[in-house]
Amino acid sequence: MITTAINQARSVTRTALLGLRQGAGAMSLSVGIIALSLTALGAFALLLLQLSRLADAWNREMLVVAFLDPTVTAELAEPVRQRARSVDGVLDARFVSSHGARARLREALGERAHVLDGMDDDVIPAAVEVELLPGSPAEQSERVAAALKGEPLVVEVAWGAEELGRLGAVLGILRLAGGLLGALIALVTILVISNTLKLTLLARRDEVQIMVLVGASPAFVRAPFVIEGALQGLSGGTLAGGCLLGLHSVLALQVEQALARAFGSVSLGGPPLGVVVALMGLGAGLGILGGLVGVTRFAGREEA
Amino acid sequence: MIELYHVSKVYERAARPALDDVNLAVEKGEFVFLTGPSGAGKTTLLRLLFLAERCNRGQVFIAGKNVAHLADSQLPLLRRQIGVVFQDFKLIDTRTAEQNVALALDVQGLSPSVTRQRVFDALKRVGLAHKRAAEVRRLSGGEQQRVAIARAIVTEPLVLLADEPTGNLDPERAVDIMNLLSDINARGTTVVVATHDPILLTRYRHRIIALADGRVHSAGV
Numbered sequence: 001m002i003t004t005a006i007n008q009a010r011s012v013t014r015t016a017l018l019g020l021r022q023g024a025g026a027m028s029l030s031v032g033i034i035a036l037s038l039t040a041l042g043a044f045a046l047l048l049l050q051l052s053r054l055a056d057a058w059n060r061e062m063l064v065v066a067f068l069d070p071t072v073t074a075e076l077a078e079p080v081r082q083r084a085r086s087v088d089g090v091l092d093a094r095f096v097s098s099h100g101a102r103a104r105l106r107e108a109l110g111e112r113a114h115v116l117d118g119m120d121d122d123v124i125p126a127a128v129e130v131e132l133l134p135g136s137p138a139e140q141s142e143r144v145a146a147a148l149k150g151e152p153l154v155v156e157v158a159w160g161a162e163e164l165g166r167l168g169a170v171l172g173i174l175r176l177a178g179g180l181l182g183a184l185i186a187l188v189t190i191l192v193i194s195n196t197l198k199l200t201l202l203a204r205r206d207e208v209q210i211m212v213l214v215g216a217s218p219a220f221v222r223a224p225f226v227i228e229g230a231l232q233g234l235s236g237g238t239l240a241g242g243c244l245l246g247l248h249s250v251l252a253l254q255v256e257q258a259l260a261r262a263f264g265s266v267s268l269g270g271p272p273l274g275v276v277v278a279l280m281g282l283g284a285g286l287g288i289l290g291g292l293v294g295v296t297r298f299a300g301r302e303e304a
Numbered sequence: 305m306i307e308l309y310h311v312s313k314v315y316e317r318a319a320r321p322a323l324d325d326v327n328l329a330v331e332k333g334e335f336v337f338l339t340g341p342s343g344a345g346k347t348t349l350l351r352l353l354f355l356a357e358r359c360n361r362g363q364v365f366i367a368g369k370n371v372a373h374l375a376d377s378q379l380p381l382l383r384r385q386i387g388v389v390f391q392d393f394k395l396i397d398t399r400t401a402e403q404n405v406a407l408a409l410d411v412q413g414l415s416p417s418v419t420r421q422r423v424f425d426a427l428k429r430v431g432l433a434h435k436r437a438a439e440v441r442r443l444s445g446g447e448q449q450r451v452a453i454a455r456a457i458v459t460e461p462l463v464l465l466a467d468e469p470t471g472n473l474d475p476e477r478a479v480d481i482m483n484l485l486s487d488i489n490a491r492g493t494t495v496v497v498a499t500h501d502p503i504l505l506t507r508y509r510h511r512i513i514a515l516a517d518g519r520v521h522s523a524g525v
Binding site for chain 1: 396414
């Protein structure tokens with residue numbers, strides 16, 4: 001039984017490869033269209049992935065900063081610090097003096113630190129910096145900020161909610177657009193593959209009839225075409241993965257610089273191998289689906 | 305081996321039945337000619353026998369199985385016991401003779417070594433072992449028909465059905481093919497040949513079933 005199935009699988013695969021060779025022209029066109037579609041989807045997914053990572057990183061690193069009068073000392077600021085620590089979801093709260101903040105800024109400015117020369121020592125206010133627990137939602141920052149705004153020594157509270165909110169909104173739109181684009185590309189891929197296979201089936205109608213005549217089961221007749229669909233999809237996905245790796249190597253630096261201008265320091269990381277593997281899997285999966293749709297539609301016509 | 309009881313077949317929008325209350329029997333190991341003018345119902349009858357059609361009424365028994373009520377899933381298994389040869393050969397012309405014949409065994413999932421041996425034996429029986437690697441489109445009509453016969457007999461079927469097997473061949477090649485079919489019958493396979501060629505009917509002394517207007521008109525040698 002198992003040997004029979006293995007032998008049949010071997011025959012079916014051989015038939016599929018013969019079919020691919022015979023219909024090389026149409027198949028190449030189909031693979032090209034799939035590759036283009038999946039490259040667009042992959043590039044979009046990659047952009048979305050990077051922006052999501054950026055948002056997560058911001059969320060993780062997000063501080064709520066309560067600015068105090070420059071003359072406030074650590075002792076005077078202690079009630080503010082304690083108040084911050086008493087709010088749920090706060091990991092730590094620390095006092096940064098005006099002097100300390102200036103020193104930190106000087107260090108951050110590096111070679112350009114001279115811009116601070118001549119300024120008063122207390123030009124940068126003292127502050128209590130509140131660090132939230134990792135993965136805290138954006139609303140948590142608002143709750144901490146609200147609690148600190150009521151403290152008498154607090155002049156102003158900043159927590160970057162606006163930027164995060166804007167990024168969140170952009171991400172929401174991009175995710176929706178990505179979902180629509182993904183659905184559209186999936187549909188296009190399935191249609192391209194199923195129509196290519198339908199043409200192949202029409203061209204090889206006699207062959208199908210002969211297979212039925214000599215006692216082939218419906219599964220045996222259909223399997224080569226589903227395999228052809230899977231191979232088309234996999235080839236398209238692999239090509240798309242290659243294109244994406246190429247685009248990444250050429251454009252990563254420019255994209256990093258553009259994102260850095262908008263959002264600060266950003267790293268796109270190494271080659272997107274995960275996305276490439278996902279595109280190959282997606283291509284093969286859509287190919288199988290396209291193959292099944294193609295042979296089912298063809299069978300429907302034949303029976304009619 | 306083959307029994308038909310009150311079999312009728314009506315195609316949609318047809319003015320009259322293609323087969324009308326047909327009764328006939330073909331014994332195991334028999335060689336039978338099915339004859340009659342165009343439109344008599346020969347091809348329809350063969351299509352019922354190789355399970356390409358189902359009758360509207362009546363019973364069709366092949367090797368003891370009532371195919372009129374056979375489930376679709378059982379059809380491929382029974383088809384493997386029926387060899388069919390057509391006037392237009394029905395070969396895959398981009399494949400070799402060997403690949404065409406092997407197809408009948410591939411669907412059964414036989415091992416490559418068994419398939420290779422049986423394909424070689426079948427091609428040898430039809431005198432084409434030396435052309436097994438040739439693409440069938442490069443073979444003559446007679447050779448192509450012999451490849452089709454090799455494909456039909458490679459599964460060692462119980463019944464061999466041939467629809468105008470010599471229709472596309474010159475008289476000399478037609479004799480070759482008929483001799484081959486007779487040889488296959490002599491080895492025990494039941495053979496049914498549909499033809500309207502009077503020369504074949506007179507030259508080979510086998511039972512003749514004559515159809516006219518979808519009915520059995522006469523039967524005899």
